[in-house]
Structure formats: C-alpha cells, structure tokens
Amino acid sequence: MLRGLDGDAQAYRRLLALLSDRLRLYFARRLGEARDDVEDLVQDTLLAAHTRRATYDRSQPLTPWVYALGRYKLIDHWRRRRIRVHLPIEDYADFLAADSHDPAAAGDLDRVMSGLSAQHQALVRDVKLEGLSLAEAGARASLSEGAAKVALHRAMKRLTERARGHED
Amino acid sequence: MRTDDLLDAMAADLRPTPRGAMTLRLAVGAAAGGAVALLLVICLLGLRGDLIEAIGGAFIWIKAGYTVLMAAVAFWAVSRLSRPGGRADAAPWIAGTLVLGFVAAAGMELVSTDSSHHAHMVHGNSFSYCLSAIITLSIPVLAAMLLAMRAFAPTQPTLAGLAAGVFSGAVAATVYGLSCAESTATFVATWYTLGMVLSGALGAAAGRWVLRW
Numbered sequence: 035m036l037r038g039l040d041g042d043a044q045a046y047r048r049l050l051a052l053l054s055d056r057l058r059l060y061f062a063r064r065l066g067e068a069r070d071d072v073e074d075l076v077q078d079t080l081l082a083a084h085t086r087r088a089t090y091d092r093s094q095p096l097t098p099w100v101y102a103l104g105r106y107k108l109i110d111h112w113r114r115r116r117i118r119v120h121l122p123i124e125d126y127a128d129f130l131a132a133d134s135h136d137p138a139a140a141g142d143l144d145r146v147m148s149g150l151s152a153q154h155q156a157l158v159r160d161v162k163l164e165g166l167s168l169a170e171a172g173a174r175a176s177l178s179e180g181a182a183k184v185a186l187h188r189a190m191k192r193l194t195e196r197a198r199g200h201e202d
Numbered sequence: 203m204r205t206d207d208l209l210d211a212m213a214a215d216l217r218p219t220p221r222g223a224m225t226l227r228l229a230v231g232a233a234a235g236g237a238v239a240l241l242l243v244i245c246l247l248g249l250r251g252d253l254i255e256a257i258g259g260a261f262i263w264i265k266a267g268y269t270v271l272m273a274a275v276a277f278w279a280v281s282r283l284s285r286p287g288g289r290a291d292a293a294p295w296i297a298g299t300l301v302l303g304f305v306a307a308a309g310m311e312l313v314s315t316d317s318s319h320h321a322h323m324v325h326g327n328s329f330s331y332c333l334s335a336i337i338t339l340s341i342p343v344l345a346a347m348l349l350a351m352r353a354f355a356p357t358q359p360t361l362a363g364l365a366a367g368v369f370s371g372a373v374a375a376t377v378y379g380l381s382c383a384e385s386t387a388t389f390v391a392t393w394y395t396l397g398m399v400l401s402g403a404l405g406a407a408a409g410r411w412v413l414r415w
Contacts, residue, residue, distance in 0.1 A: 041218035050209040077208055082415065084212045086355040088223040089285045102287030106357045110414075 035096050039087060054080055056097075057104050064108060075111055079104045149196050154189035161186055224354060225281055231350035232277065235343030235370065240377045242339060247381040261385045268304050268390065269376040272297060272398060276369035280347065283362035284354035290365065297368070301395055308391035326389040332382055336374045336397030337404070343370035344405055348412050356413050363409010364402050371401030 038046030054076050061072040082103050083090075090099050147155050153175055160171035161182075172182030220226075243249070256262045275297050279290035312320060326332070347366040356362035375394045384390070 038216065039219045041216060043213045043216050046216050047209060047213035050212060051206075054205055054209065073205060077205055080205075080208065080212065082355060084215070086286075086353065086415075088219050088227070088353070089355045091285060092221065099286055102285075102357055103355060106286060106355070106415075 035087075035090060036092060039090070039092070050080060050084075053083070053100055057100070060101065060104055061108065071111065075104070075107055079107045082107065146193060146196055150189055150192060154185060154192070157182060157186050158189050158193065162190075224284065227350045227353065228277070228281055228284070228347070231346040232343065232369070232373065235346030236373045236377065238342035238346075239339040239374050240380075242342070243377050243381050247335060247378075249380050250383040252383065253380065256383075256385075259385075261387075262379065264387075265379050265385075265390050265394070266376055268300065269372045269379065269394060269398075271300055273369055273372035273376065275300070276365050276372055279365035280351070280362065280369055283358060283365055284351050284356050286355040286357045288357070290361075293365065301391075304387065304391045304395070308386075308388040311387045320388075323386045323388040324392055326384040326386065326393070328382065328384060329389070329393050332378070332384070332389075332393045333397050333400070335381075336371060336378050336394065337401055339374035339378055340367070340370040340397070340401035340404070343373045344401065344408065348405075348408060351409075351413055352415070355415060356409075359413035360406050360410045362413055364406035366409060367405015368398055368402040370405065371398035374401065 035046075035049055038049055057076045057079055058072060061075045062069075065071055065075075079100070083100060086103070090096070147158065150158065156175055157171055160166045160174060161168060166174075168182050168186065169179045171186075172179050175182065175185075177185060250256065275293055279293035282288045282290040282293075312323065315323065344367055347370060348363070351362060351366060375397055378397075379394075
C-alpha cells in the first residue's frame, strides 16, 4: 500500500488483488448464499479504498483500515436491503463461551461471593449461573425447595449489599 | 463489470498520494471557510470600534484563546473521525474541560460582582445578535469542511459532522470576537459556548446525510 500511495502501479495492482480475495472471504462469510452481492460489495469496497486512499494512515496497519471500509459498506448494504440477518448461534459459540469465561469477570465474581457461606455460594452458582431450578439446587444442598428459596433470597440480598459496598 | 477489470482500471488511475494529503485538504477547507467568515465580519458586521485598544487588553486574548483551543480540539476530532473506523474519544473530555474552565471563570466573575449586575452580565447588549451571528458565520466554514470530508471515509457520519460543526462554530466565534465588544467572561461562557453547541448540532444533522458514502 505504501508503494501504491507513492505511485507504484504494479505493487498497487498486486495489493488490490490480494485485498479483493480477503474481502471476498469476509463478505461471503457474512452474507451466506447471496453471491452476487458479495462481488458487488468487494467492488464497492475496493473502489472506496481507491478513491479514499488518502484516509489511510501510513503509520497504522492496513487490514483494519480495509475492513473498516468493508464493514461500513456491509452495514450500508444491509440497511438498504432492510435485511434482518439471522446468524446461526453455533457460529458464535466460541465467542460467547469466551465471553462468559472472561477472567476479569470471574475474579470479580469470586471476590464478591467470598463473603457468603459455602452453602449460599453453591446455591447462587447453581440457580443464578447454571440455571438449575430451586428444587434441583435444593436437592444438591440437601434442602427443601422452600428452604432453598429462602436461603437463596438471603444470599442474593447479602450479595447486593456487598456489591453496593464495593461501589461505594 | 468484472472485478479484475476494475482492479486494472484503478491501478491505471493511480496517482501518488502525498503524505498528509488528508490534513492538508481539511486545512484548506478550514482556511477557505474561515476566510469567508472573516470577510463577512469585516464587510457586514464591521470590526469593533475599539479593536485597537482591546488588543492591548487581556480579555480579547482570553476569549480568542478559548475559541481557538476549541477549534483545535474539534479539528483534531474531525481528522480522526474522517478515517474509517476512526475514533476521537478524548475530544469530548478536552472540550468539556475547556467549557468547564471557562464557566468556572465566569462563576468567579459573577461571585465577585454585585448581584444587581448579573442579568446584564449574562445578557450583555447583544446576546441574540451574537448567537445568530456565530451560527450564520459558521455556515460557510461548515460547508467547506463537509465538502472536504466528503472525499474521506467517516464511518460515523453523524459524529464526524458534529466535530465539523463544533469546529466551524469555534472558528465563527473566533472571527466574531473581532466584532463583538462584549467583555465579560459570563457573556462569552454563555453565548459563545451556546453558539458552538448549536453549530455542532447543525453539523451533526448535516453530517448524517452529507457524509454518507
């Protein structure tokens, strides 16, 4: 790109070919079967990259710049077609899983939970984090459903107080 | 059109892009718009009668410093937001600090004067005139900036327009300061700031449509 900006047409042509492959993949992954649109978007984005190449900051990496252009074109495309895309959630399983295991969040959780008794901690984890029913969680902690409900309520109240204390 | 042909055409169309081409283009737009605003002030509003004496005083420089700093912050934000994916997260904080600083100065000025003068210090002799002058003067600057920015690739057009609007308001307020004889911090903190905010809003509204690509 740098040589392209300085006017080296051959290097620039090679760069454009490389970018068009990358963009084709990028759009194909996001548009699914609409193949004509993919090629249109690739051309649109490359044209924007060409006419707006002055906006590329030489000190920055090239790919984020190109993908930012592509992303804008993609959003524009969706908006124009008023497409609501339903992305299969399986594709994002990695992403979602990674998110829930955010080490910083886990650390915060441990810190806040550390003030609870072991039984309360187990109840909160089972019901609020793992989504078990009160009866199931109660059975694990050898409590009746009603007792589990009361204990959980107390634990949550205590957590709220502690969390408030942390914010203050 | 086949993509390969397009690539050939673009490579053939390639002309060298000098470093800093974008900043240069923005600066040219700003200078052109600012020149028009200055010309309007000189021809239509007239410079303030006591300009020569005022330049000797401190307040006209404080006033100009406020608006020039604001213009500098907004210009930085414009150049950041003109790039795809560009952000200017620091700009609102810096601009907010500037405004707060000036408002604090105005507050001290108010506290140190008798309360019977307060209404006059806020309204001055010319507040509605001042406000409409700043907004009118900002329009040529805003137009020049948006025209330049249309060649760029702002991925947040409304925000980029807002920055351009604040910039043009700040430039307009700076040149208007040559005509406006008001000399209380309270007046400047109120009406100059409001002028910049309103031209910012104008810029955001315009940018939303004009800066799409």
